[in-house]
Amino acid sequence: MGYKTLCFGLTCILFAYFIYVPIPENIDEPWKVRIVDAVIKTTSLTAMLFENIGLMGYEKLFSTLVKLDYTQPISDENVTVMDTTFTDIPVRLYLPKRKSERQRPAVIFIHGGAFVLGSCRQAPLDLLNRLTANKLDAVVVGVDYRLAPQYQFPTPYEDVISVVKFFLEDKTLAEYGVDPTRICISGDSSGGTLAAGVVQQIQNDPEFKNKFKAQALIYPGLQLVDISMPSHQEYEHGPVLSRNMAIELGCLYLTNDKALSQAIRKNQHMPHGSGHLFKLVNWSTFLPEKYRKQHVYTEPVLGRLNTSFSILLDNRLSPLATNDSQLQNLPLTYVVTCQHDILRDDGLIYVSRLRNAGVKVSHDHIEDGVHGALSFMTLPVYLQLGIRIKDKYINWLEENL
Numbered sequence: 001m002g003y004k005t006l007c008f009g010l011t012c013i014l015f016a017y018f019i020y021v022p023i024p025e026n027i028d029e030p031w032k033v034r035i036v037d038a039v040i041k042t043t044s045l046t047a048m049l050f051e052n053i054g055l056m057g058y059e060k061l062f063s064t065l066v067k068l069d070y071t072q073p074i075s076d077e078n079v080t081v082m083d084t085t086f087t088d089i090p091v092r093l094y095l096p097k098r099k100s101e102r103q104r105p106a107v108i109f110i111h112g113g114a115f116v117l118g119s120c121r122q123a124p125l126d127l128l129n130r131l132t133a134n135k136l137d138a139v140v141v142g143v144d145y146r147l148a149p150q151y152q153f154p155t156p157y158e159d160v161i162s163v164v165k166f167f168l169e170d171k172t173l174a175e176y177g178v179d180p181t182r183i184c185i186s187g188d189s190s191g192g193t194l195a196a197g198v199v200q201q202i203q204n205d206p207e208f209k210n211k212f213k214a215q216a217l218i219y220p221g222l223q224l225v226d227i228s229m230p231s232h233q234e235y236e237h238g239p240v241l242s243r244n245m246a247i248e249l250g251c252l253y254l255t256n257d258k259a260l261s262q263a264i265r266k267n268q269h270m271p272h273g274s275g276h277l278f279k280l281v282n283w284s285t286f287l288p289e290k291y292r293k294q295h296v297y298t299e300p301v302l303g304r305l306n307t308s309f310s311i312l313l314d315n316r317l318s319p320l321a322t323n324d325s326q327l328q329n330l331p332l333t334y335v336v337t338c339q340h341d342i343l344r345d346d347g348l349i350y351v352s353r354l355r356n357a358g359v360k361v362s363h364d365h366i367e368d369g370v371h372g373a374l375s376f377m378t379l380p381v382y383l384q385l386g387i388r389i390k391d392k393y394i395n396w397l398e399e400n401l
Contacts, residue, residue: 014042023239024340028368028385036376036383037239044245058248059116059149066113070121078134081126086172087162090144092120094133095176103179105401106139107132108164110198112189112372114249115148115156124378125188128390135394136401139176141167145194149252156253157316160194161201168202168211184214184401186393188374189343190250192220196319196350203329214400216334216393219371222320222346224250224312225274225281228267230295231344241371243342254317260309268304274313275302277321286349320350327357334362334396336389338369362400364392 018038027033047061073081073092080095096104109129111118120129120142133140145159164185166172173180187195199215202208227247236243244265251261263269270277279285284297315322333354337347351363366373369385377386 011042011046014045015039018042021237024368026368027239027340027370029383032376032381032383033239033370036381040240040245041238041242044242044248048248057149059252062117062249066117066119066122069123070119071123071126073121076130079130081130083121086141086166089146089159089163091163092126092129092142092144094129094140094142096133096137096139098137100137100177103177103182104137104139105182105184105397106141106167106173106176106178107136107397107401108141108143108167108183108185108195110143110145110160110185110187110191110194112187112191112375113147114246115153115190115194115253116249117147119144122375124375124386127378128374128393131390132394132397136398138397138401139178148254149256152255153253153311154314154316157194157197160198164198164202165208168208180211182213182401183211184216184397185212186216186218186397187220188218189372190221190253192217193222193317193319196220196222197316199330200319200322200326201316203326203331209329210331212331214332214334214397215330216397217347217350218336218374218389218393219338219341219343219369220335220347220350221246221250221343222350223281223318224264225270225277225318225321226267226283226300227264227269228298228300229283229345230287230291230293231346232342233295235340235342235344239340239370241342246342254309254311257307259305259307263305266301266304268301269309270300270302270312271305271308271310272303275299277313277318280321280323280353281318281349283345283349286352287345288348288352291345291348320346320353324353324357327354327359330354330357330359332360332362332400334364334393334400336364336366336369336392338366338371338373340369341371343371362396364389364396 018041051058073083129140145156185195373386376383
């Protein structure tokens, strides 16, 4: 009992400290964001302590808390919801109940969580996909790919590819009454990373090329080449997603070797032979002037790791680090970026590069936005920012799909 009391007391002290950490002034509902930020920072510090004493891995505490928000597949008067599998990968299907005289559009949604956490069964994403299915009269597929660190890259990516190719087969589209010319793939955060990478690969596959009419990326992370962009520096401590937490969780997608996370913190992780990628993610070239501010561009340092992680050259990890010749074949694209987000510049640069390549892009930049807002749009937080992003996303789909 004394041990539990001590742990509870320390947790309360940490929370009380973090609740007063400054946050940007223009954020809507600042006390809600403060509370979310304090809970996440307290959890992160506790998780790090538990890992250091050998109690559990850093990600386990986060995973336990996230699973409390999982939902059952409950249908309503408008949408039939069911859990099933496509190619042995769990998916959650949302099928409109009302009869339709024509084929329906479809959306494949990939959840975020740094490739380590989360599920399409989380309450906010279940709501998002349910509303999408109802408002668009669309078939929606939420993909529950396997998670790191148990299943590291490329397994989560290959799970998504497997589901996508199965769904895009003519017999599957016919079974669900889907219009093959009106299909979108979407994702938030690391789900946006997976969605962007999958679209690029699908466009190079003769069997499935041009199957996607659109892609929608919500505050996506799009590269691992340069981890010292202006947004990484300005929002190193959050709110919500800190640089340290992103690196700790993100590295579990690739390896259990702590040397990689240490090198990434110094921006010295890229192996020899990767210098050609720098020009593709160079923020001093592609980032709009207002976001560069007084920052001075410095190239990442090559070859400082004793172990060379050649995996970092794989553009499935960094869809932004792709040549223009590949980008120009991409479909209609929607991107949401948030001002107060360490991943902000990935999205902004992708918008610039896609437009330069001739791709039609719609871009919503949320000036008072923070990372992960969709995940807090349901109770108990009920964050209005998340609800606004949800509405913008569904309205864009309704107008363009």
